[in-house]
Structure formats: structure tokens, C-alpha cells
Amino acid sequence: MQTFQINTKEKREATGDLFGIFFEDINHAADGGLYAELIQNRAFEFDPIDNKKYHALYAWMPCQLDEKNGQTDAADVSLTILTDSPYTKKNPHYLRITANSAAAGVKNLGFNSGIALEGGETYHFSCYLRKIDEPVTVKACLIGKEGQIYASCELTADASDWKKYTADLKIAEGTSCTDANLALVCMTPGSVEVDFVSLFPAHTYKNRPNGLRKDLCEMLEAMHPKFIRFPGGCLVHDGQLDENARDSMYRWKNTIGPVEERPARRNNWGYNQTLGLGYYEYFQLAEDIGAEPLPVLPAAYDPHHQRKVPLDELGPWIDDALDLIEFANGDETTVWGKKRADMGHPKPFGLHYLAIGNEEVGEGFTERYPYFHKAIREKYPDIKLIGSASPFAAGGEYERGWASARECGCDLIDEHYYMNTDWMIANVDRYDNFLSSDPKVFLGEYASWGNQWENGLAEAAFMTGLEKNVHAVGLACYAPMFANVDYVNWRPDMIWFDNHQVYGSVNYYVQSMFMRHQGTHRLDFTVTEPELEQTARLLAEQKIRESAKTISGPIRVLVNEGQGVFFEVTVKNHDTGKLHRFTDCVCGTESENRAASYENAVETGVIPKDWTNYTLTMKAKETEGKKGFLVYLGEASDHMLWTLGGWQNLDISMEHFKNGKGACLSEAMFSAEKDHEYELMLVVKDRTMKIYVDGEEYLDTIDKIPVPKPLYVSAALDEVTGDVIVKAVNITGNSQTAQLALDGVNGTHNVLVEKMAAALSDENTMENKKCVVPAVSEETIPDGTFTRTFEPYSLTILRIRQ
Incomplete structure (x- = not known):
């Protein structure tokens, strides 16, 4: 212990x-998220420069209101985007609605499934209107998929200049929905111009x-x-x-x-x-x-x-x-x-x-x-x-x-x-x-990389x-x-939401626990362990290191989104002097843009698992393309990826991928040139790697082996309250018992305990928002020295009250 x-x-x-x-x-963390505006493309400014599928009427559709049959998209209306006389040149686009029959106009689809409306809530509506010839009465209404009207108002566009109109739309109690639209229709045939259509819940934050x-x-x-x-x-x-x-x-x-x-x-x-x-x-x-x-x-x-x-x-x-x-x-x-x-x-x-x-x-x-x-x-x-x-x-x-x-x-x-x-x-x-x-x-x-409890636990440690x-x-x-x-x-992300609900990931709760119990000052601590237990633990750690100390397996090569050749591929064992020569290969074809993936790479040979001290050399030339080369080393589920060119053809890097999740160990600037014959060399000593291109060293890195400790602990003082805060993370599948000895703390004290524990694959979702959340309890310790057992796969925070 x-x-x-x-x-x-x-x-x-x-x-x-x-x-x-x-x-x-x-x-969409702002528009369609934190920013409470419910109208998407409120000023008709969406453009293909933002997204190829965008246009000025994106998220808007023709609409016809029919008191008997509800709303229909088959509206007798003409919608025209103009820029010649906007409300402001900063946002030059606006909409002209020409209704050829009564109750024809346009509707906004909102974000996600539509506009979420809460029963009893008031919504602040506003827009800018301008008449063309004669005044036009415009009806603004919140409508459901079946044409039901949740709330509405009528506005008379009677000015030749832009004029702002506002109204409060209140939803009746018990009529919540998540798929409403906002419709603007002309009550009689005629034309009107519209800009800056907005809808906000009255109850925004503060x-x-x-x-x-x-x-x-x-x-x-x-x-x-x-x-x-x-x-x-x-x-x-x-x-x-x-x-x-x-x-x-x-x-x-x-x-x-x-x-x-x-x-x-x-x-x-x-x-x-x-x-x-x-x-x-x-x-x-x-x-x-x-x-x-x-x-x-x-x-x-x-x-x-x-x-x-x-x-x-x-x-x-x-x-x-x-x-x-x-x-x-x-x-x-x-x-x-x-x-x-x-x-x-x-x-x-x-x-x-x-x-x-x-x-x-x-x-x-x-x-x-x-x-x-x-x-x-x-x-x-x-x-x-x-x-x-x-x-x-x-x-x-x-x-x-x-x-x-x-x-x-x-x-x-x-x-x-x-x-x-x-x-x-x-x-x-x-x-x-x-x-x-x-x-x-x-x-x-x-x-x-992930929102499962395994991720939250690793981040906590x-x-x-x-x-x-x-x-x-x-x-x-x-x-x-x-x-x-x-x-x-x-992805991953800390907080997930749609248009009406939200949940925190396990990562959110880990972050929240550390923030709420940060304390004002760090405290020192020492760790001791009985000699026999320490010896056993160190031997177990050594076995983990030995079992993971080689970088070996299949050598697979790929021209990243292009074509080229790899040749004179060799690997030399520096302990035995043994040399393997592997297969030359051509990657890609004139008609095919090769996807950058392990599965599409070509295997040229295999480095034996017991080789721990060796040099891999090869020559490579890109004949078509603009992103350089990829060299994979190891199995699909656990491999190294050596990238030459990479993102925007700007860097050289070495990454370790395990079960599809990567860790970039080191990176430097590098751009691959077409038709240049590169001499590539990777020197491996256990978990250390040096990378050379044309004789120049670019990277010198080590892939550290994760060796779990029994507990990961930190301690802090909250000077405001006088509380001592101890955080303990157990990433193992076994309970861990430890003694906590708080120098300077004597006698009985109340302790606030906040804890999270779960299976590594557990994850909060929209369907199960509280799958993994903190549990809070109050305990008492009889003295400043006490023993505690920490559950498998757990984060525990002890706040010892002073």
C-alpha cells in the first residue's frame, strides 16, 4: 500500500x-448554437464561398398559408435576391417577395430539425421591410409541419425606405415543438422587400x-x-x-x-x-x-x-x-x-x-x-x-x-x-x-481522441x-x-447539443471537477511504499516496457494522393549485421488518386519483432501529386506513420496510431518536390527514432511506453476556505488502496467526496445524457491520517473541510 x-x-x-x-x-458552435438566433441565413448572405452548397436563399423556401390545408411549399410567389439598394452595404443582399396570390411568401427552416419552441415562452421577432409600390400587410408566424400556427403577428410595410419592425410572439402553454418554421407571407397579392429577419427567445442567458x-x-x-x-x-x-x-x-x-x-x-x-x-x-x-x-x-x-x-x-x-x-x-x-x-x-x-x-x-x-x-x-x-x-x-x-x-x-x-x-x-x-x-x-x-470514459480518465491523470x-x-x-x-x-468535443437539448461528455465532467476543486495553491507530497510491494510493482512495470519496446512489423508505403515509386528498400540489424532487401513498388496509377490510408498502402516487407536496433532505408520519387509520401510501420491496429509532405505538403512527422487513434510524436517543416529522388532513412533504437532525408536529420524522437501507476495524485490548498483538496485517478482495472497522511491536519474532519467511476467504454449520449456523471457524498475522517480504497477506473476528489 x-x-x-x-x-x-x-x-x-x-x-x-x-x-x-x-x-x-x-x-456550428456559434450560429445554430451558443448564439441564440433561431433564423438561419437571416440576412440572405450565405454564399458559395462559405460552402459550395450555399446560396443567398439557403434555408429559405417558398410558402403558402392555407387555413384549411395548412402550409404548403407549392406557393404562388416569386423570390428574388437583390443588391442594388440594401439596408447596409456591409450586408448587401436582400429579398424581394412578389406574391401572386394572398398568403404567399417565404419560410425559414431554422437549424437542425427546425425552430425549437417552448410552451409559454416569448420570442422576439424583428425584420426590416420596404414597400415597392403600395403598402403590403405581412403576416409573420411560427408554423408547424402540419401547418398549425403557434403564434403570429401582422406588419404593414408602408415606407419606401427600410423600416425595422418588431413583435413578441408568445407560444401557448403545452405546445412545445422542435421542428417549427418562421413564415413571412403577404396577406394580399403584391411585392415587399425583406432583410435581417431575426427570432430570439426572450429568455437568453442573463x-x-x-x-x-x-x-x-x-x-x-x-x-x-x-x-x-x-x-x-x-x-x-x-x-x-x-x-x-x-x-x-x-x-x-x-x-x-x-x-x-x-x-x-x-x-x-x-x-x-x-x-x-x-x-x-x-x-x-x-x-x-x-x-x-x-x-x-x-x-x-x-x-x-x-x-x-x-x-x-x-x-x-x-x-x-x-x-x-x-x-x-x-x-x-x-x-x-x-x-x-x-x-x-x-x-x-x-x-x-x-x-x-x-x-x-x-x-x-x-x-x-x-x-x-x-x-x-x-x-x-x-x-x-x-x-x-x-x-x-x-x-x-x-x-x-x-x-x-x-x-x-x-x-x-x-x-x-x-x-x-x-x-x-x-x-x-x-x-x-x-x-x-x-x-x-x-x-x-x-x-x-474520444468521449468515452477511457478518454476522460486519461485526461484526468x-x-x-x-x-x-x-x-x-x-x-x-x-x-x-x-x-x-x-x-x-x-470530434471529440466537450459539450454536445441540438436545437433544444444539451449534454456534457465525460470529458466535460472531468474538466468541471478539476475547475471546481482547483484550489489556490499547490501542496507538496511524498510517496512511500513497502519494499516488497515496490519491488513487485517495478518488476511488473519492467515487463510492460519489455513487451512493448520494439517498433516492428510490415513496412507499407504510399504516395499520398498521387503516384510514384519506392525502391532499394532495405533494413539492417545493427546487433547482428543482418540485412534484408525488400520489394520495389509503384504506388498509384495515372487514373487513380490513391487515398491516404493504411489499407491502400503497398507492403514491401516485414521487420522481425525481435529487431530492436536497426536502420530502414529506401528511395522514393513522386511522379504525380502534391502531398509527398506515407510510410507505415507495423500492424493496422498498432502502427507508426512517417509522413513526408503531409498537410498542405508542408511538414514531416512521425505518429503512433493505436486502434485508429493517433499521437504525433514529432514534426518539422518539409515540402516534397515532384520528380525528386529522395533518400529516406529511419534509425530505430528500442523506442527512439531518428529520421533523415537526403542525409539531413529532420526528427529525433521517442515513443514513450505508457506504464500505468497505481494512482495519479495531486494536492492543493484552497486558501479561501482553508480546505485541503486531494485528487486521485485510478486508471487500472483493480481497486487501489492508499494511505493519506495530511501533515498539519488533526482530529475529526468532514470530507466532501466527488467521484466518477465507470467502464472504459461508457459514454454519455443524447439518449443517455447521464451515463457517466459525478456522484457527490459527505464523509468524516477521524484523523489526518486515513486509509482509502479507490475504485477501478475512477476519478476521486476529496475536499477535507477545515
């Missing part, structure tokens, strides 16, 4: 704002106009996050350099002021952003849930398409950063502080953190970041500045980001990685040797490592946060 001796008398480093949340508009969806915000508030990072994510820096371009980078100044003046933009995840949820609303949300705002701004560089603002033209981009700080923190006598006050928030928001760049790669970022850093530091020395360390956990671009952060004197540096559970367990101690004198780590995006290393880790947030179940771009 292990003993954990916890020193409660001496508080160590402050935990600060360690655990927070990250919002990115991915998976009842704010242009507000947010109440149930989703309450999920966030319940977590008690210390900060919220926004608005992304890749959407921050992916786009044109021209701020007025429809597919521009995300520019915060386009997201404030009246919603009608916020230009619609392409979201790089394949849909449209209205920007109704903008920077003012993000700051307001942070304030409402008690979290520090942490905005991310682009660094005038798009790594996705290698677009760069010339260094001598960075001024407006740097001004954007300086003006944002003034918008958040300036008083009403400042230009941007007044703009905030005019929007309804005279008091400054209190911005303390600012990130420049998001998982950047290439010199384009490290050339430009210092200009931002210098200007911001000179004007606002108290703002904590955050650099970027690429989307990889190691390798050339990761090191480039760290070198830049050290040189510039960043307060924090943003690390991102998505890994399998094996990597999480093997790297719990990742930050043990990071220096407190370096910039602190901001783990701005991380997750394991990893988070104990973050807590124990607050000398080096300043901030951390799981990503992504939201996913609309009908519009998924990426």
Missing part, C-alpha cells in the same frame, strides 16, 4: 487561472438582447472556469489579408457595433458566420460566467495558405491589438473605450491576457510576432502576452515557437496537441523538468501532472468546447 504524505503546512506555487475553457466557432442560448451558457457557468479563450482556433488566422474580403482573416473590429453592420464572413470550417456573436458578446460572456477573457488575434500571417503582410505594413494589424486592449480596458474618454460604453458597458471588462497567433508554423509568424510584442509591451506592460508553439508537442516548429517566446520574453506560450490515451498516460510527467524561468505553458488546445507543475504550466483548456450534433466538423 502506498502512502501519500501531504504537507498542508506550507503552500507552494499559486495555481492562478490554471483551468479554463476554449470557445471556437467550429461544429436575458440579454442579441443574447446567448441559456442552457449552453449554464453548462459553462456550472464549470466555474478561470478563463475563456476565444474566438479560435484556426478561424483566427485562415483567410485573406484584406479585412473587407468575404473570406478575410477574423478581424475583431468587424464583430462589434450593430449586428446589421457586422459583415458576414466565411468560416473556415465550411459554413457562414454572421458575427452576431462578436467580441463585445465574448467579453460579456466571460464577465457573466466569472472567467478571465483571453482573446486570440492573428499575427498578419496565414500559415494555411502562406499569406503574409509585408513587415513594413504591419501597422494596422498592430493597431488592432492595441485598440482591442483599449476597447476592453479603456475608459469612456478613449476612442475604443467609448465604443464599448456606447454598446452598453461603461465599465471596462478588465483584460489581462492577449494571445497573438494560433498554433503557427513557419518563419512567417516568428518574423512578425516580435513587432506585436514590442508595441504592446511598451504601451500596456501589464498585459500578459502569449506566443505560439505550433500544433505539435515536439519537433522543429515546436522548438521554433519556444525559441521565439524566450527571445521576446513572452509571459506564456500556447501549446496544442490532440493525442491518444496511451500518449496522455505516458506523458503525465511531461512538464516535470520545464523551467520556472521560461515562459509558462498555456495548453490552449488538448484532448484525447494528465491533468494531475499539470497541477503538480504549476511552476511551468499557467493555463490549460480542453478543446473543442461545443458541437452541434447535426453539423460536426471535428
Whole structure:
């Protein structure tokens, strides 16, 4: 039995704002999600540049109301999109409805299955109307699939100029539905022009106009996050350099002021952003849930398409950063502080953190970041500045980001990685040797690949490592946060929803437990174990290492979406001198674009399992294509993937895939050239790997073996309450008994126990939202030293009341 001796008398480093949340508009997290607007394409601005299937009338359909037969799509109406005289040039499209018979018009389909209506709720409707010739009475109504009208109002379009109309539509008690539409029909034949059709529930979060969806915000508030990072994510820096371009980078100044003046933009995840949820609303949300705002701004560089603002033209981009700080923190006598006050928030928001760049790669970022850093530091020395360390956990671009952060004197540096559970367990101690004198780590995006309890448990173990290393880790947030179940771009995700319901994944509850029980200061502890038990445990761990220490199996090669040849494939055993020569092969055909997958790769040979010290060499040439090569090593269920070219043909990497879930071990910049004959070499020593291309070393990495500990433990003091907090994670299938010895704690104490335990494959779903959730209980301990048994596959938090 292990003993954990916890020193409660001496508080160590402050935990600060360690655990927070990250919002990115991915998976329709904003429009159709957190942003409470119920009308999709409210201003007729959807465009093929957003998504190839989009057009200005996307989500709108002709509609005819019939009191006897309900609504029908076979409407006697003409719908025309115009741009010659819009309400605002920022959103130039509007709709002309020409009704050839009474009660003809248009309806909006909403998101998901339609518009969700709650019995007894009021909905704020608004639109802009303009008459063409004679005044026209327009009926706005919420209608069901069978034509039933849940609520309606009549508006008379009697002005030749654009005029805003508003009405409250109340739903009768007991008439909830999830598939309504909003119809706008002309009560008599005639023509009318329409723009900015909007429908909001009256009860948004905090009842704010242009507000947010109440149930989703309450999920966030319940977590008690210390900060919220926004608005992304890749959407921050992916786009044109021209701020007025429809597919521009995300520019915060386009997201404030009246919603009608916020230009619609392409979201790089394949849909449209209205920007109704903008920077003012993000700051307001942070304030409402008690979290520090942490905005991310682009660094005038798009790594996705290698677009760069010339260094001598960075001024407006740097001004954007300086003006944002003034918008958040300036008083009403400042230009941007007044703009905030005019929007309804005279008091400054209190911005303390600012990130420049998001998982950047290439010199384009490290050339430009210092200009931002210098200007911001000179004007606002108290703002904590955050650099970027690429989307990889190691390798050339990761090191480039760290070198830049050290040189510039960043307060924090943003690390991102998505890994399998094996990597999480093997790297719990990742930050043990990071220096407190370096910039602190901001783990701005991380997750394991999945929403099962196995994932939540691995993340919990990893988070104990973050807590124990607050000398080096300043901030951390799981990503992504939201996913609309009908519009998924990426998974896993923390919170899932549709148009009327929401549930938290197991990952959500793990994050929430750590946030609510973070404490204010880390506590030291030592671990001791009886000699015989320790010996047995160490022998068992050694067997795990020995059984997993080889990188072997089939060698499979593939030209990534092209064609080419691999030849002179050899592997040499450095222990025995034995040399195998394998099959040359041609990959791809002139008429076929080969899919990048293990199944489509060509096997050239097999490395014996007992080979632990060897060199694999080959030559490769891409004759058609633009993404380079893939080299697989191992079985389909457990293999290494060596990529040369990769995403956008920009990098070289080594990944470990287990049961389809990957962990990128290292990465560097590399672009494959067509018709170039490459000499490739992989040198393996147990789990270490060195990769060479044309004699140049690109990667030097190790695939750490996950060796489970009996328990993963962290301890903290809550200085506000005086409570001692102990977190214990048991990732094994056996109960683990340990003694907890709290120095400085004597006599009887009440203990709050919050615990999650489940089978590894258990998962919360829309059908079973509470499959795995925390259980809370109260216990009493007779003294500061006590014994406790921790269930298999469990996360337990003990809050010892003082």
C-alpha cells in the first residue's frame, strides 16, 4: 500500500487561472448554437464561398398559408435576391417577395430539425421591410409541419425606405415543438422587400438582447472556469489579408457595433458566420460566467495558405491589438473605450491576457510576432502576452515557437496537441523538468481522441501532472468546447447539443471537477511504499516496457494522393549485421488518386519483432501529386506513420496510431518536390527514432511506453476556505488502496467526496445524457491520517473541510 504524505503546512506555487475553457466557432458552435438566433441565413448572405452548397436563399423556401390545408411549399410567389439598394452595404443582399396570390411568401427552416419552441415562452421577432409600390400587410408566424400556427403577428410595410419592425410572439402553454418554421407571407397579392429577419427567445442567458442560448451558457457557468479563450482556433488566422474580403482573416473590429453592420464572413470550417456573436458578446460572456477573457488575434500571417503582410505594413494589424486592449480596458474618454460604453458597458471588462497567433508554423509568424510584442509591451506592460508553439508537442516548429517566446520574453506560450490515451498516460510527467524561468505553458488546445470514459480518465491523470507543475504550466483548456450534433466538423468535443437539448461528455465532467476543486495553491507530497510491494510493482512495470519496446512489423508505403515509386528498400540489424532487401513498388496509377490510408498502402516487407536496433532505408520519387509520401510501420491496429509532405505538403512527422487513434510524436517543416529522388532513412533504437532525408536529420524522437501507476495524485490548498483538496485517478482495472497522511491536519474532519467511476467504454449520449456523471457524498475522517480504497477506473476528489 502506498502512502501519500501531504504537507498542508506550507503552500507552494499559486495555481492562478490554471483551468479554463476554449470557445471556437467550429461544429456550428456559434450560429445554430451558443448564439441564440433561431433564423438561419437571416440576412440572405450565405454564399458559395462559405460552402459550395450555399446560396443567398439557403434555408429559405417558398410558402403558402392555407387555413384549411395548412402550409404548403407549392406557393404562388416569386423570390428574388437583390443588391442594388440594401439596408447596409456591409450586408448587401436582400429579398424581394412578389406574391401572386394572398398568403404567399417565404419560410425559414431554422437549424437542425427546425425552430425549437417552448410552451409559454416569448420570442422576439424583428425584420426590416420596404414597400415597392403600395403598402403590403405581412403576416409573420411560427408554423408547424402540419401547418398549425403557434403564434403570429401582422406588419404593414408602408415606407419606401427600410423600416425595422418588431413583435413578441408568445407560444401557448403545452405546445412545445422542435421542428417549427418562421413564415413571412403577404396577406394580399403584391411585392415587399425583406432583410435581417431575426427570432430570439426572450429568455437568453442573463436575458440579454442579441443574447446567448441559456442552457449552453449554464453548462459553462456550472464549470466555474478561470478563463475563456476565444474566438479560435484556426478561424483566427485562415483567410485573406484584406479585412473587407468575404473570406478575410477574423478581424475583431468587424464583430462589434450593430449586428446589421457586422459583415458576414466565411468560416473556415465550411459554413457562414454572421458575427452576431462578436467580441463585445465574448467579453460579456466571460464577465457573466466569472472567467478571465483571453482573446486570440492573428499575427498578419496565414500559415494555411502562406499569406503574409509585408513587415513594413504591419501597422494596422498592430493597431488592432492595441485598440482591442483599449476597447476592453479603456475608459469612456478613449476612442475604443467609448465604443464599448456606447454598446452598453461603461465599465471596462478588465483584460489581462492577449494571445497573438494560433498554433503557427513557419518563419512567417516568428518574423512578425516580435513587432506585436514590442508595441504592446511598451504601451500596456501589464498585459500578459502569449506566443505560439505550433500544433505539435515536439519537433522543429515546436522548438521554433519556444525559441521565439524566450527571445521576446513572452509571459506564456500556447501549446496544442490532440493525442491518444496511451500518449496522455505516458506523458503525465511531461512538464516535470520545464523551467520556472521560461515562459509558462498555456495548453490552449488538448484532448484525447474520444468521449468515452477511457478518454476522460486519461485526461484526468494528465491533468494531475499539470497541477503538480504549476511552476511551468499557467493555463490549460480542453478543446473543442461545443458541437452541434447535426453539423460536426471535428470530434471529440466537450459539450454536445441540438436545437433544444444539451449534454456534457465525460470529458466535460472531468474538466468541471478539476475547475471546481482547483484550489489556490499547490501542496507538496511524498510517496512511500513497502519494499516488497515496490519491488513487485517495478518488476511488473519492467515487463510492460519489455513487451512493448520494439517498433516492428510490415513496412507499407504510399504516395499520398498521387503516384510514384519506392525502391532499394532495405533494413539492417545493427546487433547482428543482418540485412534484408525488400520489394520495389509503384504506388498509384495515372487514373487513380490513391487515398491516404493504411489499407491502400503497398507492403514491401516485414521487420522481425525481435529487431530492436536497426536502420530502414529506401528511395522514393513522386511522379504525380502534391502531398509527398506515407510510410507505415507495423500492424493496422498498432502502427507508426512517417509522413513526408503531409498537410498542405508542408511538414514531416512521425505518429503512433493505436486502434485508429493517433499521437504525433514529432514534426518539422518539409515540402516534397515532384520528380525528386529522395533518400529516406529511419534509425530505430528500442523506442527512439531518428529520421533523415537526403542525409539531413529532420526528427529525433521517442515513443514513450505508457506504464500505468497505481494512482495519479495531486494536492492543493484552497486558501479561501482553508480546505485541503486531494485528487486521485485510478486508471487500472483493480481497486487501489492508499494511505493519506495530511501533515498539519488533526482530529475529526468532514470530507466532501466527488467521484466518477465507470467502464472504459461508457459514454454519455443524447439518449443517455447521464451515463457517466459525478456522484457527490459527505464523509468524516477521524484523523489526518486515513486509509482509502479507490475504485477501478475512477476519478476521486476529496475536499477535507477545515
